Amino acid sequence: MTDKIAHVVVDVPSVNTDRFYDYLIPESLQGAIHVGMRVTVPFGNRTIMGYVLSTAKESKVKGLKPIQSCLDVQPVLTEELISLGKWLAQETMSFFISSFQAMLPQALKASYKKSLHRVDTPSNPTLNALFDGRDNIDFDELETLIPLKIINEEIKRETVTWEYHVTTKESNKTVTMVKVVGELEAFDRYLAHLSKQAKKQYQLTEYFSTMDQDQPLKTVLERNKTTRQTIKKFVEAGLITLYQQQVDRNPYAGDMTKTRPLPLQSQQSEALDKIVDSMKKKRPDTYLLHGVTGSGKTEVYLQAIDWAIKQGREAIVLVPEISLTPMMVERFKRRFGDEVAVLHSALSIGERFDEWRKIQKKTVKVAVGARSAIFAPFENLGIMIIDEEHESTYKQEDHPRYHVRDVAIKRAEYHQCPVVLGTATPTLETFARAKKGVYQLIDMPERINHTAMPHVTIEDMREELHQGNRTMFSRRLKLAIEKRLQNNEQVVLFLNRRGYSTFVMCRDCGHVVECPSCDISLTYHQREHRLKCHYCNYSEPMPNVCPHCQSDTIRFFGTGTEKVEEALNETFPEARVIRMDVDTTRKKGAHERLLKQFGQKQADILLGTQMIAKGLDFPDVTLVGVLTADGLLNLPDFRAAEKTFQLLTQVSGRAGRHELTGEVIVQTYTPEHYSVLFAKAYDYHGFFKQEMALRKAYQYPPYYFLTLITVTHEQRLRAEEVTRVIQKLLVKHLSEEAIILGPSPSPIERIKGRYRFQCMVKYKNEPDLHHVLKKILDHYQKDYQKEKLMIHIDLNPQQLM
Numbered sequence: 001m002t003d004k005i006a007h008v009v010v011d012v013p014s015v016n017t018d019r020f021y022d023y024l025i026p027e028s029l030q031g032a033i034h035v036g037m038r039v040t041v042p043f044g045n046r047t048i049m050g051y052v053l054s055t056a057k058e059s060k061v062k063g064l065k066p067i068q069s070c071l072d073v074q075p076v077l078t079e080e081l082i083s084l085g086k087w088l089a090q091e092t093m094s095f096f097i098s099s100f101q102a103m104l105p106q107a108l109k110a111s112y113k114k115s116l117h118r119v120d121t122p123s124n125p126t127l128n129a130l131f132d133g134r135d136n137i138d139f140d141e142l143e144t145l146i147p148l149k150i151i152n153e154e155i156k157r158e159t160v161t162w163e164y165h166v167t168t169k170e171s172n173k174t175v176t177m178v179k180v181v182g183e184l185e186a187f188d189r190y191l192a193h194l195s196k197q198a199k200k201q202y203q204l205t206e207y208f209s210t211m212d213q214d215q216p217l218k219t220v221l222e223r224n225k226t227t228r229q230t231i232k233k234f235v236e237a238g239l240i241t242l243y244q245q246q247v248d249r250n251p252y253a254g255d256m257t258k259t260r261p262l263p264l265q266s267q268q269s270e271a272l273d274k275i276v277d278s279m280k281k282k283r284p285d286t287y288l289l290h291g292v293t294g295s296g297k298t299e300v301y302l303q304a305i306d307w308a309i310k311q312g313r314e315a316i317v318l319v320p321e322i323s324l325t326p327m328m329v330e331r332f333k334r335r336f337g338d339e340v341a342v343l344h345s346a347l348s349i350g351e352r353f354d355e356w357r358k359i360q361k362k363t364v365k366v367a368v369g370a371r372s373a374i375f376a377p378f379e380n381l382g383i384m385i386i387d388e389e390h391e392s393t394y395k396q397e398d399h400p401r402y403h404v405r406d407v408a409i410k411r412a413e414y415h416q417c418p419v420v421l422g423t424a425t426p427t428l429e430t431f432a433r434a435k436k437g438v439y440q441l442i443d444m445p446e447r448i449n450h451t452a453m454p455h456v457t458i459e460d461m462r463e464e465l466h467q468g469n470r471t472m473f474s475r476r477l478k479l480a481i482e483k484r485l486q487n488n489e490q491v492v493l494f495l496n497r498r499g500y501s502t503f504v505m506c507r508d509c510g511h512v513v514e515c516p517s518c519d520i521s522l523t524y525h526q527r528e529h530r531l532k533c534h535y536c537n538y539s540e541p542m543p544n545v546c547p548h549c550q551s552d553t554i555r556f557f558g559t560g561t562e563k564v565e566e567a568l569n570e571t572f573p574e575a576r577v578i579r580m581d582v583d584t585t586r587k588k589g590a591h592e593r594l595l596k597q598f599g600q601k602q603a604d605i606l607l608g609t610q611m612i613a614k615g616l617d618f619p620d621v622t623l624v625g626v627l628t629a630d631g632l633l634n635l636p637d638f639r640a641a642e643k644t645f646q647l648l649t650q651v652s653g654r655a656g657r658h659e660l661t662g663e664v665i666v667q668t669y670t671p672e673h674y675s676v677l678f679a680k681a682y683d684y685h686g687f688f689k690q691e692m693a694l695r696k697a698y699q700y701p702p703y704y705f706l707t708l709i710t711v712t713h714e715q716r717l718r719a720e721e722v723t724r725v726i727q728k729l730l731v732k733h734l735s736e737e738a739i740i741l742g743p744s745p746s747p748i749e750r751i752k753g754r755y756r757f758q759c760m761v762k763y764k765n766e767p768d769l770h771h772v773l774k775k776i777l778d779h780y781q782k783d784y785q786k787e788k789l790m791i792h793i794d795l796n797p798q799q800l801m
């Protein structure tokens with residue numbers, strides 16, 4: 001007996017609908033519906049999309065409705081992804097539907113339309129006229145023209161009904177093909193009836209009767225200089241048929257000379273051997289590949305993947321943000337050619353869908369992409385690689401709030417394959433796990449060919465000020481740039497994140513006001529003209545003079561890239577500058593274009609934000625300048641020092657990667673800060689030790705787990721009040737060891753007209769936490785809709801903004 005019942009999760013993300021619904025599989029769809037397919041189902045008075053997660057022979061529920069239609073020929077979710085999705089929903093406390101949606105390309109998500117369907121002639125003349133020979137009118141079109149009251153009357157009269165449609169954006173690119181179906185005699189007969197004037201038709205008859213394979217209609221039209229109209233006559237005569245053929249778009253087509261594996265250097269082959277050994281033995285090991293910048297990690301990835309492919313297995317490679325790492329993507333394309341699918345956020349929805357389908361159809365072996373590529377529907381994975389493991393983009397900041405590392409490790413258990421986390425600057429969490437032996441540590445301490453790490457100089461900007469230099473370039477940096485311009489070498493200038501100016505700093509002594517108990521900088525809140533800690537809600541008035549040196553140069557911090565560009569043009573009028581920031585890279589393909597221009601030496605200076613810190617490898621870059629290390633150092637985030645260390649190390653790694661030696665100049669108001677000093681010395685271990693001590697003292701990860709609860713509401717008081725109730729509930733229900741901070745305003749207190757308050761939990765072991773949080777969410781359930789209250793829970797927050 002075949003299964004007649006489908007368990008469906010429906011496309012309605014809400015607390016009430018976060019479960020599986022039973023539907024009947026109608027006779028007509030039996031055998032066509034399989035687990036993992038998308039279907040449309042009646043839900044309330046609508047039709048919506050859903051995923052079939054399992055099937056059964058019978059159901060306890062009476063009066064089940066049937067599934068309306070099936071949207072797929074082949075399941076879009078594999079059995080593995082279905083159980084992964086359920087796990088993900090539980091781990092991140094999100095809805096099942098959100099988890100499944102997160103795994104699939106945009107094109108497969110449904111959009112909904114409502115239209116008025118004509119059954120009989122409506123008595124209302126305006127409405128009748130509006131139908132104008134059609135059977136359906138879109139809701140949008142109706143809205144302003146016909147009052148709802150009239151429509152409702154017509155519905156009562158049963159002349160019209162509402163119809164709901166589910167459409168998806170998936171669009172296969174197709175071409176029209178011509179196929180010859182007529183026999184030769186049929187062509188002869190056709191010829192006999194043609195009038196002498198029909199020259200084109202004579203020509204085409206000849207053409208078709210000698211055509212030995214199907215051709216695109218476009219080609220036929222071009223070669224015969226004819227029109228569709230003429231071709232149609234042949235179709236009507238039954239001599240040819242037209243059909244649609246799917247073609248794959250190939251956005252990465254073009255010149256691709258393949259690269260060959262390089263002979264490995266010893267640290268590389270040792271690393272490769274270990275990883276290959278896990279693949280051979282089918283062990284789900286997690287490796288931390290800790291290799292300095294330019295140590296040849298990428299070549300290790302390439303050869304490990306090659307090994308997997310030769311065994312008939314597949315690979316996923318994650319990069320932090322794909323448009324920022326075009327050089328990295330190209331290296332994979334050039335090694336594996338057509339076997340690579342690139343899941344690139346800058347591709348059109350259709351193009352991305354095509355890339356995804358190559359994975360689904362198993363025509364590729366490697367998927368390269370940002371975060372969501374971890375869900376590539378491969379069924380025989382041999383390896384997963386997360387490059388630049390420390391990047392914060394690997395954590396999704398929206399439901400489901402997952403970290404890609406956790407998903408990879410979960411998938412590795414299923415596929416019995418290794419996960420490789422590669423970076424020069426591991427997160428503290430990862431390195432601590434590697435030290436404990438939870439992950440296997442592989443060290444690559446040398447650059448390829450033993451090239452020296454570029455020398456780093458730290459420039460004290462307070463001192464510059466005291467010497468009367470009020471510009472944004474220290475004297476040393478200015479000289480260094482001039483020298484590069486003379487020598488026809490290139491410069492990369494780095495400015496921290498644009499426009500972040502919520503902290504105040506004394507330019508005279510570099511003092512930044514910090515929270516006495518949280519070790520983070522205080523945030524300026526304009527409303528009250530006070531400085532606040534957004535972890536514990538400590539606050540103090542905004543000072544007029546520096547509390548440390550009494551100078552009155554205490555002020556907001558932050559310069560935009562545009563300003564720096566102006567200053568560069570003034571100071572170095574002959575220099576050609578490329579500015580890369582959110583404004584200049586908004587257009588599709590802009591990153592690639594700007595980087596290419598720089599690579600072809602159409603500019604001397606590349607000026608940019610965070611986005612230029614990654615994966616750049618230009619032989620003529622001999623100077624890297626960091627304009628102010630402080631912007632990052634003073635983010636109101638306990639990871640500020642870690643992020644500064646990572647960034648300084650990464651940008652330094654961009655200089656002198658080839659024959660020419662490199663130099664790095666870091667400007668800062670706090671030259672004595674340990675993250676700056678350890679980065680200068682390329683001393684990861686030293687940094688790790690000191691930072692771990694602080695994390696322990698102030699009770700942060702990896703010693704403690706964190707959970708961040710953010711409440712948003714249009715009214716400030718209400719947001720605060722709900723957060724306070726939640727804080728009290730947590731105190732009541734969690735153990736005494738748990739530290740519960742808040743309520744305090746979020747560092748960005750208001751976004752899109754909604755006030756934000758937060759409450760933070762620090763804990764070591766709280767088995768009940770999930771349960772308690774779930775109860776809290778349920779408690780506020782009715783208020784979500786009624787008063788647009790929102791509660792976000794992040795069980796492993798990365799961005800504490």
Ligand SMILES: Nc1ncnc2c1ncn2[C@@H]1O[C@H](COP(=O)(O)OP(=O)(O)OP(=O)(O)O)[C@@H](O)[C@H]1O
Pocket residue numbers: 262263264265268291292293294295296297298299424448615616617653
């Ligand atoms: N075995 C090798 N022999 C010769 N050259 C190599 C070898 N391995 C890598 N290289 C070259 O050395 C340079 C640095 O290597 P690669 O980019 O792989 O390092 P990486 O560790 O990934 O760097 P980063 O983390 O800074 O991006 C590249 O130009 C690469 O082509």
Ligand SMILES: [Zn+2]
Pocket residue numbers: 506507508509510511546547548549550551
């Ligand atoms: Zn001061």
Ligand SMILES: [Zn+2]
Pocket residue numbers: 515516517518519533534535536537538
């Ligand atoms: Zn505090």
